[in-house]
Amino acid sequence: MKLALQLAKEAFDKDEVPVGAVLIRDGTELLAADHNRTAELKNSLAHAEKLVIERALQDGLKYLSDCTLYVTLEPCIMCSGLIILSRIPRIIFGAHDSKAGCVGSIYNALRNKDFNWNPEVCSGLLAEESAALLRDFFKKKR
Amino acid sequence: MKLALQLAKEAFDKDEVPVGAVLIRDGTELLAADHNRTAELKNSLAHAEKLVIERALQDGLKYLSDCTLYVTLEPCIMCSGLIILSRIPRIIFGAHDSKAGCVGSIYNALRNKDFNWNPEVCSGLLAEESAALLRDFFKKKR
Numbered sequence: 001m002k003l004a005l006q007l008a009k010e011a012f013d014k015d016e017v018p019v020g021a022v023l024i025r026d027g028t029e030l031l032a033a034d035h036n037r038t039a040e041l042k043n044s045l046a047h048a049e050k051l052v053i054e055r056a057l058q059d060g061l062k063y064l065s066d067c068t069l070y071v072t073l074e075p076c077i078m079c080s081g082l083i084i085l086s087r088i089p090r091i092i093f094g095a096h097d098s099k100a101g102c103v104g105s106i107y108n109a110l111r112n113k114d115f116n117w118n119p120e121v122c123s124g125l126l127a128e129e130s131a132a133l134l135r136d137f138f139k140k141k142r
Numbered sequence: 143m144k145l146a147l148q149l150a151k152e153a154f155d156k157d158e159v160p161v162g163a164v165l166i167r168d169g170t171e172l173l174a175a176d177h178n179r180t181a182e183l184k185n186s187l188a189h190a191e192k193l194v195i196e197r198a199l200q201d202g203l204k205y206l207s208d209c210t211l212y213v214t215l216e217p218c219i220m221c222s223g224l225i226i227l228s229r230i231p232r233i234i235f236g237a238h239d240s241k242a243g244c245v246g247s248i249y250n251a252l253r254n255k256d257f258n259w260n261p262e263v264c265s266g267l268l269a270e271e272s273a274a275l276l277r278d279f280f281k282k283k284r
Contacts, residue, residue, distance in 0.1 A: 042202065043199055044199075044228060044229075045199065045224065045227055045228065054187070057185055057186075057187065060184065063186065076223060077219060077223035077226060077244075077251060078220055078222075078224055080223070081218060081220025081221070082220055084219060085187055085220055086187065100257070102223075106254065107249060109249075114248040115219070115248065116242070
């Protein structure tokens with residue numbers, strides 16, 4: 001999670017929305033790590049979670065069922081869907097996102113039994129640092 | 143929608159989940175059209191809607207705010223998120239998907255006012271033909 005937060009800080013310095021994500025396999029192997037790149041790629045879909053999940057799946061894995069995803073901000077609806085479809089079993093995120101989050105805020109999608117995949121979810125890790133970065137970013141933008 | 147259904151039939155013939163999607167700009171211009179390619183690409187994320195939305199955004203568009211998305215099956219949670227984030231204003235889909243659909247089935251995400259984008263949604267167009275293809279596909283798979 002410290003690496004995810006460091007990536008979020010790098011994003012901040014590059015004028016990207018400061019969110020970082022890290023995908024770890026079997027508790028030790030770093031499979032992918034990135035930050036939001038919506039500005040650089042001029043693509044509103046380039047969320048940190050999407051970049052790391054798609055990179056890991058490019059390596060020929062069908063599912064990410066032995067991975068843990070660390071992300072500094074509560075995943076949105078698209079990223080919650082990516083987590084379900086790629087069958088990640090464990091998600092650890094930092095700050096809640098009351099405006100767009102779908103892992104407790106707008107929806108609690110990862111705990112909704114109507115879906116065929118319900119990962120374990122842990123929230124609040126380095127939440128204050130993650131939220132402060134986002135607050136500073138949007139203050140700078142105004 | 144007839145083109146989307148034709149693409150779904152092509153998918154069926156290629157042993158792909160038979161779902162087709164078409165993205166039209168300004169009511170006339172065909173921006174992208176494709177079918178599900180999860181088998182060919184060995185990627186569980188390769189839904190028809192995702193392929194057409196990402197192709198259209200690759201052309202340098204920031205948002206798809208003058209587009210209509212036609213898709214033969216109710217979008218899942220990931221694809222509902224892609225629709226919201228790419229700001230497509232109009233979605234027309236065929237069959238409902240009680241197991242994974244998030245535009246009326248599990249969630250009604252595109253009409254949820256908590257999100258900052260609520261497209262117009264129309265369902266049921268060529269629904270019987272779209273659903274029959276899927277039924278035949280999963281019957282064949284069993």
